[in-house]
Amino acid sequence: MTPASGKSQRKHSKLICLPGQRLCLSDENTVSGQGTYERMGYIYATLAGTVHINEKDNCKFIEVQCAGSQTIVPVAGDIVTARVLQVNQRAAKCSILCIGEHVLEQNYRAILRKEDVRATEKDRVEMYKSFRPGDVILARVLPQTELSCYQLSTAENELGVVIAISSESGPNGPPMVPISWTEMQCPNTLVKEPRKVAKIVPASAVKTEN
Amino acid sequence: MAQSGVVFGSYAPRVNPKELFDRLTTPKTLELEPRPTFIKVGAVSNVKGSAYMEYGNTKVMAQVEPPKEISKNSNRSGTLGLILCSVKYAPFAALDSEVVARKESFMSVALKKALEPVICRHEFANFQLEIKVLIIDDDGCALSTAINCCGAALIEGGIPTYDLLTSSTVCVLNGQEFVNPTADVEDLLRSLPGCDNSSEEHGVLVTASLSGVGQISECFQKGYLLPETLERLCDHSLAINLRMVDTIKHVLVNKVKQHIASQEGEESNGSDEDMENNS
Numbered sequence: 122m123t124p125a126s127g128k129s130q131r132k133h134s135k136l137i138c139l140p141g142q143r144l145c146l147s148d149e150n151t152v153s154g155q156g157t158y159e160r161m162g163y164i165y166a167t168l169a170g171t172v173h174i175n176e177k178d179n180c181k182f183i184e185v186q187c188a189g190s191q192t193i194v195p196v197a198g199d200i201v202t203a204r205v206l207q208v209n210q211r212a213a214k215c216s217i218l219c220i221g222e223h224v225l226e227q228n229y230r231a232i233l234r235k236e237d238v239r240a241t242e243k244d245r246v247e248m249y250k251s252f253r254p255g256d257v258i259l260a261r262v263l264p265q266t267e268l269s270c271y272q273l274s275t276a277e278n279e280l281g282v283v284i285a286i287s288s289e290s291g292p293n294g295p296p297m298v299p300i301s302w303t304e305m306q307c308p309n310t311l312v313k314e315p316r317k318v319a320k321i322v323p324a325s326a327v328k329t330e331n
Numbered sequence: 332m333a334q335s336g337v338v339f340g341s342y343a344p345r346v347n348p349k350e351l352f353d354r355l356t357t358p359k360t361l362e363l364e365p366r367p368t369f370i371k372v373g374a375v376s377n378v379k380g381s382a383y384m385e386y387g388n389t390k391v392m393a394q395v396e397p398p399k400e401i402s403k404n405s406n407r408s409g410t411l412g413l414i415l416c417s418v419k420y421a422p423f424a425a426l427d428s429e430v431v432a433r434k435e436s437f438m439s440v441a442l443k444k445a446l447e448p449v450i451c452r453h454e455f456a457n458f459q460l461e462i463k464v465l466i467i468d469d470d471g472c473a474l475s476t477a478i479n480c481c482g483a484a485l486i487e488g489g490i491p492t493y494d495l496l497t498s499s500t501v502c503v504l505n506g507q508e509f510v511n512p513t514a515d516v517e518d519l520l521r522s523l524p525g526c527d528n529s530s531e532e533h534g535v536l537v538t539a540s541l542s543g544v545g546q547i548s549e550c551f552q553k554g555y556l557l558p559e560t561l562e563r564l565c566d567h568s569l570a571i572n573l574r575m576v577d578t579i580k581h582v583l584v585n586k587v588k589q590h591i592a593s594q595e596g597e598e599s600n601g602s603d604e605d606m607e608n609n610s
Contacts, residue, residue: 137591139495139583139584141543143543169487187489188590191489191491192379192395192398226397229400
């Protein structure tokens with residue numbers, strides 16, 4: 122595959138590439154994106170899949186979309202779906218289930234500290250009124266300071282509890298309905314429970330940091 | 332066979348290896364070709380990265396486990412992921428149990444060395460990737476086949492790699508070069524008396540190379556070889572590696588094409604419905 126053919130077929134992106142294949146020259150306006158690496162002034166693929174060229178701010182981002190699902194691990198800045206396993210006064214232990222839309226085969230341990238639950242009034246956060254074991258939450262991965270444990274944050278409107286079941290209706294009960302950003306209600310028993318509720322928006326509306 | 336009194340597959344040092352050597356079919360011309368090869372990626376349906384490979388009569392299976400976090404107590408620092416390799420012989424691959432244990436351990440180490448430079452390990456900082464290889468049938472070249480198979484399995488599993496990895500085996504015995512030696516040749520090589528002050532060369536060489544970037548990730552040599560011989564064997568092995576790349580490329584491109592076709596199938600079904608709605 123020559124650089125020229127890469128440019129002419131931009132819209133079709135039926136360019137198949139294999140790891141180690143030279144894709145194009147690297148310069149100020151051509152950036153090596155996901156699934157590629159840069160070496161000696163050229164961009165090479167690291168995955169077997171199709172080449173995509175995204176143009177943004179006058180720059181071309183060369184990316185390789187993996188055929189099948191790629192093997193990835195959570196990185197700081199990713200939005201992840203996690204399940205709350207344990208809650209104590211200072212933190213909640215979670216298990217990361219998905220990164221974005223990618224379902225993980227292996228669940229990774231993570232911790233959500235009290236000070237990362239919300240952006241405002243951090244000192245008045247009560248963990249038991251924000252999360253309960255079994256809740257499914259959306260959270261952002263914080264830069265890793267401690268080895269072998271991810272730190273999560275829900276300090277954004279779009280992050281927090283997504284699915285929760287009222288403690289009275291048991292594990293098979295219906296999921297509660299959010300009624301405000303701090304409360305959810307069970308549709309059967311009409312019991313209200315406090316939670317740090319996420320404002321559900323399309324994935325594109327959540328700002329990406331990386 | 333029985334009347335000669337010596338059999339292949341036993342591992343005591345041979346008193347008279349000549350006798351066995353004469354029974355081997357020695358290649359008349361040097362052909363730098365890989366053996367007939369069959370590769371199937373995604374051979375294990377419930378695992379993401381797996382491959383099955385037949386190299387002549389040698390049959391190998393490889394699978395890649397999803398990345399695991401490194402446990403807290405292992406005080407390892409660094410930003411590169413850890414690679415763990417384990418090679419196992421299938422219980423029915425009838426070999427001397429002592430030999431199996433020795434082969435398994437040296438092949439695990441060699442495989443790890445061959446794979447480490449090819450995987451983008453910085454993407455798996457603080458994680459460990461475990462790669463498991465099962466040798467179902469060993470008719471020589473087991474290590475090089477395992478390396479080839481792992482290379483394909485890694486790419487199938489969507490693990491970023493710098494290049495395609497290919498590997499091959501060559502050996503010298505009684506002044507005769509064997510390309511892709513069979514199990515009989517390898518057995519004989521292994522059972523030769525270690526040091527008898529003779530200047531006769533014998534040894535085996537396995538190389539693993541990254542064709543695109545032109546690097547050698549592993550050069551495994553065993554036995555007594557002169558530098559010139561080693562250089563020549565290395566060239567032969569690398570030439571076979573280059574031929575091998577085409578096979579692996581073909582398999583992987585087919586896999587990608589299949590994936591695209593299956594996706595397009597879904598999309599075209601969707602667009603057909605749209606067309607009907609419009610009319």
